[in-house]
Amino acid sequence: MNDKKKKSDTNSSAENVEQHLQELEKADYERLYYSQEQxxxxxxxxxxxNEQRLTELxxxxDxxxxxxxSELEDFDD
Structure with a gap:
């Protein structure tokens, strides 16, 4: 327990934030990778x-x- 406390004391806040962001990035990548396989x-x-909305779009x-x-045809003239 003391070793963990000492280690966390030596890490700066910026290092902790950086580590957390890297873990989030890895989780996002994994989620994207696996969602593409579904x-x-x-x-x-x-x-x-939504078929109605798709038809409208x-x-x-069109x-x-x-x-x-028609604009392109007029442009040639």
Whole structure:
């Protein structure tokens, strides 16, 4: 117990913060790495997708692309 107390006394606050940040970074990396390996079933994906919102976004993107295309055609003239 005294050895632990002595060791923690010799570490500065900055060293303790640095060590803690490194541990958090490692945990974040591991969480990201393992989350990429997860597979989702079609049912899980269907539950997580808001189909109405997706349809609205696709319609907006179509409108944007059409307007962009017309602007580009006008630019050539």
């Amino acid at each position: 597979t989702f079933s079609a049912d899980e994906l269907a539950r997580s997708i 696709m319609a907006k993107s 409108e944007f692309l059409k307007s962009l295309n």
